[in-house]
Amino acid sequence: MMTMMEGSSIPPLLIRNLISSIFIFADKSLLNLSQKSKLLQLIRCVLVNSFLFFLRLLPPLNLSDDDVPYRKGHNKKSSNIHEYEFQRPSSVAVANTGSGGSAGSAIGRALSQLLSLMNDIPVSSRKYQVVRSLAETLIEDNHKEGVEALSQVNRTVLSAAFSRTLGQLEATAALEQQVHGGVSDGGDLVGPARPAEYRLSRVLRAVRSIGDVAWLGAARASGSRSSAEKLAAEVLWLAEKLAACGYGDEAVVRWASASNLAWLSVSVEPSLQASLVKVSALLFKHAKDMGMDAADDDERKEQQKQRKMQMLMSWLPLLCRASNGTDVPVLSIRERAELERVLEDTIEMLEKEEDQEKVLSLWLHHFTYCSSSDWPNLHASYARWCNASRKLLLHHHDI
Numbered sequence: 001m002m003t004m005m006e007g008s009s010i011p012p013l014l015i016r017n018l019i020s021s022i023f024i025f026a027d028k029s030l031l032n033l034s035q036k037s038k039l040l041q042l043i044r045c046v047l048v049n050s051f052l053f054f055l056r057l058l059p060p061l062n063l064s065d066d067d068v069p070y071r072k073g074h075n076k077k078s079s080n081i082h083e084y085e086f087q088r089p090s091s092v093a094v095a096n097t098g099s100g101g102s103a104g105s106a107i108g109r110a111l112s113q114l115l116s117l118m119n120d121i122p123v124s125s126r127k128y129q130v131v132r133s134l135a136e137t138l139i140e141d142n143h144k145e146g147v148e149a150l151s152q153v154n155r156t157v158l159s160a161a162f163s164r165t166l167g168q169l170e171a172t173a174a175l176e177q178q179v180h181g182g183v184s185d186g187g188d189l190v191g192p193a194r195p196a197e198y199r200l201s202r203v204l205r206a207v208r209s210i211g212d213v214a215w216l217g218a219a220r221a222s223g224s225r226s227s228a229e230k231l232a233a234e235v236l237w238l239a240e241k242l243a244a245c246g247y248g249d250e251a252v253v254r255w256a257s258a259s260n261l262a263w264l265s266v267s268v269e270p271s272l273q274a275s276l277v278k279v280s281a282l283l284f285k286h287a288k289d290m291g292m293d294a295a296d297d298d299e300r301k302e303q304q305k306q307r308k309m310q311m312l313m314s315w316l317p318l319l320c321r322a323s324n325g326t327d328v329p330v331l332s333i334r335e336r337a338e339l340e341r342v343l344e345d346t347i348e349m350l351e352k353e354e355d356q357e358k359v360l361s362l363w364l365h366h367f368t369y370c371s372s373s374d375w376p377n378l379h380a381s382y383a384r385w386c387n388a389s390r391k392l393l394l395h396h397h398d399i
Helices: 002-034 038-057 091-096 106-120 126-145 148-180 195-206 210-222 228-244 248-256 259-265 270-288 298-321 333-349 353-369 379-398
Strands: none
Touching (some): 106 148, 126 148, 126 228, 148 228, 148 248, 228 270, 248 298, 259 270, 259 298, 270 298, 298 333, 298 353, 333 353, 333 379, 353 379
């Protein structure tokens, strides 16, 4: 039965996504033309309303019972959302989430439920602070005990919550950006791409993961879809908790891999950019110290260097292009200076001249493109790299 439900929900979802993508790109051209004629404005208004009406006719996306472990499944016999039945997650479900061991205990499930509820409850609700306070108390109490089993509960549950919230943030940011007009042409993360590559990247990024879009569809149907700003604030909070528990590298790995969100971040709303800058600033500091343990073998150290490279290539454009803040600066003068030093040290740690060239070329492109900001100032790093490259060339010439 579940397989049939899933099979019946995916085609409408794919139809909805394809039609939405086509309509949004077509609407941009019509919007430009409609500014010159009232008749075209009227036609555009009729088309938009007809399109929205058509979307409502498509069947809603249904969640499976496995996606909501703490609530009765939606079936023909019972669909009352006020009914509640505790269901212990099966060993298979625990294994699939990677929680296993201590994280599959009662305290682990309690913390996981609280963090999941944080995603769903509106931040304006009084109960949001209650749930967040309970989660914070559980995390701190587990950490204070100093027991490995409880530390693993924090690590596994927080890491899973960070990944889930990050995925929801990316999907929500993409949806909100489509509504507000999409990415500017200057937002390419790797500098000026060739036209064919640019169009291909636009198409590829338009395809969203089924899991994230499923969450959006279910949340939209229940009227509880979180805003991107709320999710970004929760990502920051989870990153801070992971760092406080000594597992900041877990957040770094996931943040460094969020290249799609990084691509979107250069043109989202300034208030959302502010939260993303704060997350990046926090995790850049933790990324710098990765691979510094003398006990790490060469393979692990190389992996950590690749993580640093990913962080720089993904999130440097946001730092160059992000708004300085609406009411107050996103980062203080001291924090900005500190982050500049962190970035310089991280670039130096890459060691390979080719890697440093890629990062500094990316920085120079976005730093010069955005005339409204002169931060981060990595001129010193760029000058050192130029001198090192010159000496290397002279050395090879002498040989």
